[in-house]
Amino acid sequence: MKINIRLLFTALSLFSSIAYAQTTLKGTVIDENDEPLTGANVILSPTKGTTTDFDGNYSITNIIEGSYTVKVSFLGFKSQSKTIKISGQDTITVNFSLTESNQQLQAVEITGRLKKSYKNDVSFAATKTATAIKDIPQAVSYVTKEVFADQQAYTINDIVKNISGVSQFSYYDDFVLRGFRSGDFYINGLRVLDLFGPNQLLANFERVEVVKGPASATFGNASPGGIMNRVTKKPLTEDRKAINFTLGSFNTLRTTADFTGPINEKKTLLYRLNLAYENSDSFRNLQEFKSYMIAPSISFLPSDKTSVNFDLVISNYDGKLDRGQPIFGATAGTDLNSTPISFAIGQTNDFQKTDVVYSTLSLNHQFSDKLSFNTSYIKSLIEEDLQEHVTSNQFAIDGNGDPIPTLMGLNFSQRQKKTTADNITSYFVYKNNTKNLDHKIVVGFDYNQEKQPIGKAQSRAQGYLLQGGGTSSKLSELDNFLRDEDGNPIPNVPHFDLENPTYRIARTSDYIISDRTRNASKYYTYGFYIQDQINWNKFQFLLGGRQEYYVDIVDYEQLDEKTTTQNKFLPRLGIVYSATKDINVYGTYTESFEPQRASNINNPLAGGPFDPESAFMIETGAKGEFFNNRLAANIAVYYIQNNNILIDANNVENPDLLRQRGQEESKGFELDINGRILPNFSLTANYAYNETIISESDVVEEIGRQKENAPKHQGGFFGKYTFNRGQLDGIGLSLGTNFVSERNTFEETLKLPSYTIMDAGVSYNIDKFNIRFLIKNFFDKTHWVGGYRYTRLFPGAPRNYLLSVGYTF
Structure with missing residues (x-):
């Protein structure tokens, strides 16, 4: 033993x-x-x-x-x-x-970005080829997913403050770029349907980038201020998995998941899966929001010459459409605080339900070292079911037809619609050397179409009751309006009392509702383009041209079908000079063209005919990389002239009436900084000065006036410092601020005040856990991010907090 x-x-x-x-x-x-x-x-x-x-x-x-x-x-x-x-x-x-690699960048964005930084080096959308941002003769600003994470941003509206010259116009996917309003929607450089109402989730985006100024030579019809492109996350060749849970003010509950890596041992088949869910209320009355997103992505790399990627994004939004804060009318002054920022118009049984699907297939094939072929196709589909009580954009009237500034007119709407869009781009890239010149030639074809099939229907209740039955919104029929005991006209939909608001389950059966059916419509564009990027010594030239055709069909496949066709040639010229190893200077000339929609041209009530909208831009600037390429800084100076702008005439007697401004001019300069100053100090900062004025108009009082929702000054910064030694090892401190100067609205007497707000946070990394706590609007500053009129303003959120816990494995 x-x-x-x-x-x-x-x-x-x-x-x-x-x-x-x-x-x-x-x-x-x-x-x-x-x-x-x-x-x-x-x-x-x-x-x-x-x-x-x-x-x-x-x-x-x-x-x-x-x-x-x-x-x-x-x-x-x-x-x-x-x-x-x-x-x-x-x-x-x-x-x-390690030494830097001279390996050629992939021709299209099929496998994902491995870098983890506020700085992004390459854009695919700006030139349709993988081009270093430093070498693009046009301003390109961006926000990476690392900024999303540190700012605990969840939607597009949360991050536009990081981009110079970009601000919100409203709560929707609706922005001002260099003074011009734009609702154009791009994913991976392809135009898709715009999402009205719900703000798009960020969980499946690698970054959001803005190509500044007219970009029609690349994208066809586009806003003169620029285009906002969302780049989806792509599969990686290495395993990464992360989950994150967030709670916060306004009963916010969120969770996201991101899984990626190779499927097989040879790493020729890669996957990525992004998931997101939110259930939250708001600081705004009645507003509640539920959404989810499922976004799988597969990349197939059968050889070093061929790569294929498939993306699918399925999103659902269930909430109410927030039409903004009404305040007392002009006769009561222009006090923005006459109603609280939480004040929203609507009724308890209002709703907006939206299903969104985007599906993308991309292929790149390398025939040789000199010749490659690229094609991408995206299908988008949006279905909407809406019921809302919405401001009529007019205050109630008394028996004399004078406005009552504390009673808001209401309309009631029901709408169901389904819209689909298809976009395909195909192009060849040919690289060649001729003596001292290196050429990268792109020759391609784009086709984009949007269809609204038979089935869209809308019901609406509006106006005042008439003595003989029926309703009318025209003041010319005031004497025929049915009156109450006080002699005031009786509305079809009860007015909303701004002093004593009442929220209820509205009895919509009591309204006189008119049905409005919409026939099918189709809109498509196609274009042929050629582009040459030329390298010569320290110079790079970009020469391009595009011939674009626009076809707009109303009453599609009906006996009275009407087709409107327009076309335009769009040039693009740019030059880049390498002043030093780290700094490039550039200059560019571009044009944009936006045809007027046939629904406006052929509407006899709209007041046409209308000329197409066209613009040009001259821009110069410098782009540099510092601190051993960890930090990028870009500065741009520009002038944009935009012609034939179509706007709402805001005519009470004829709500369909439009009018056309002759010309608008935008000029200014911008600065963007992104990256790391120290290995443990990340920074994003921006500033923009923009003067966008109405230079020609049939309304003399408008001339010389700054455009609506176009601030002259805006900017801010966000920085994060992480301790990497000692007892504070793993603790990160973040601080950010953004400011916006005074802005005009569509009401001459109503201005939105300037504001500066600050965010502050702390984080802690331990092993594979990350904990983040952020206070937004730290000093609880009352502010407005956008606004139309007295009837519709868009206040920013008061002080609120977010706490998230993440785990990577």
Whole structure:
């Protein structure tokens, strides 16, 4: 028995010595300039791995004896491998110095971005080829998913404050770019249906980028202020998984998940799956919101010459359409605080339900080192079911027809519709050298169509009751309006009392409702284009032209079908000069063209005919990279002239009436900064000065006036500093602010005041957990992000907080 105990003790001692004879591998990864590389992948074959910290350090523990290969990789650098032998050491140190890779960028964005930074290096949308932002002769601003995470941003409206020259016009997907309103919607450089009402979720986006100024030579008809492009997350060649849970003010509950990696050992089949869910209220009365999103993506890389990607995004939005805050009318003054910012018009049984599907298929094939083919197709579908009580944009009237500034006129609407859109772009890229010139020639064809099939229907109740039955909104029929006991006209839909609001389940059966059917319609454009990017010594030239055709059909496939056809040639010229290794200067000339829709042209009540909208821009600027390319800074100076702008005439007697302004001019300068100053200090900052005035108009009083919702000054910054040593190791502090100067509205006497708001937060990283706490609008500043008239303003949120917990594995 004693022998057995001795043998057991000896065996345990031997096992213990082997178990504890394990080694720690550590080291540092730097670049050619001895700067640490943060987030580099360090793999110890076959199964162990880690990433470097802010100082470029890594550590892998519990390594048993044997021979191993250590491989280090980092996007934009050549991978490096070293063989090591572990034979009983406590610690072994292996350092790496990586050199930048000259590997050619993928031709289209099929596999995802590995970098984790506020800085983005490449845009595919601006030139239809993978081009360094520094080499694009036009301002391109962006916000990356790393900024989304640190600002706890969930929708597009949460992040536009990070982009110079871009501000909200309303709560919808509705923005002002360099002074011009734009609701155009692009995903991965392809136009899709705009989403009216719900604000698009960010969970499946890699970044949001804005190509500033007219971009019609690339995208066809487009706003003169620019286009906003959403770039979806693509599959990665490495495994990454993350989940995040958020709670906050206004009963906010959110969760997101992001899974990606290879499906097979050869890494020729990659996947990504993004999920999101939200259930929240609002600081606004009656507003509640539920949404979910499912977004799978698959990339197939059968060879080094061919790559295919498929994206699917399924979203559902269930809430109410927030039409903004009404305030007392002009006769009571212009006090924005006459009603609280929480004040919303509507009734309890209002709703808006929207289903959205986007599906994208992309292919890239490399025939040779010189010739490649690219094609992308996106299908989008939106179904909407809406019931709402909405302002009539007019105050109630008394028996004399004078407005009552504390009673708001209401309309009631029901709407069901389904809209589909298809967009395909196909182009060849040919690279060639002629003496001292390097050419990258793009020749392609785009086709985009939008269909509204038979079935769209809308019912509406509005106006005042007439003595002989029926309703009317025309003041010319005032004497025929049915009166109450006080002699005031009786509305079809009860007025909304701004002093004593009442929210109820509206008895819509009491209204006189008129049905309005909409026949099917179809709108399509197609264009042929050619572009040459030329490199010569320190110069780069971009020469392009596009011939675009626009076909608009109303009463589609009906006996009285009407077709409107327009066409336009659109040039693009640009030059870039490499002033130093780090700084490029550029100049550009571009044009835009937006045809008037046939529904306006052929509407006899609209007041046409109307000329198409056209614009041109001259821009110059500089783009630089600093702190060993960790930080990007761009500055732009521009002038835009826009002609034939069609706007609502705001005519009470004829709500369909439109009018056309002759000309608007926009000029200003912008600054964007993104990236890292220190390895543990990230920063995004922007400033824009913009003067957009109405230079020609049939309304003399408008001339020289700053355009609606176009601030002269706006900007801000957001920075995050993370402690990476000592007792505060892993703690991050963030601080941000943004400001917007005074803005005009459509009411000459109503202005939106300037504001500055601040956000502050703290975060903590421990192992694979990340905890973030952020207070938005820290000083509880009352402000308005946009507005139309007294009847419809859009206040910003008061002080609120968000707390999130994330885990990566």
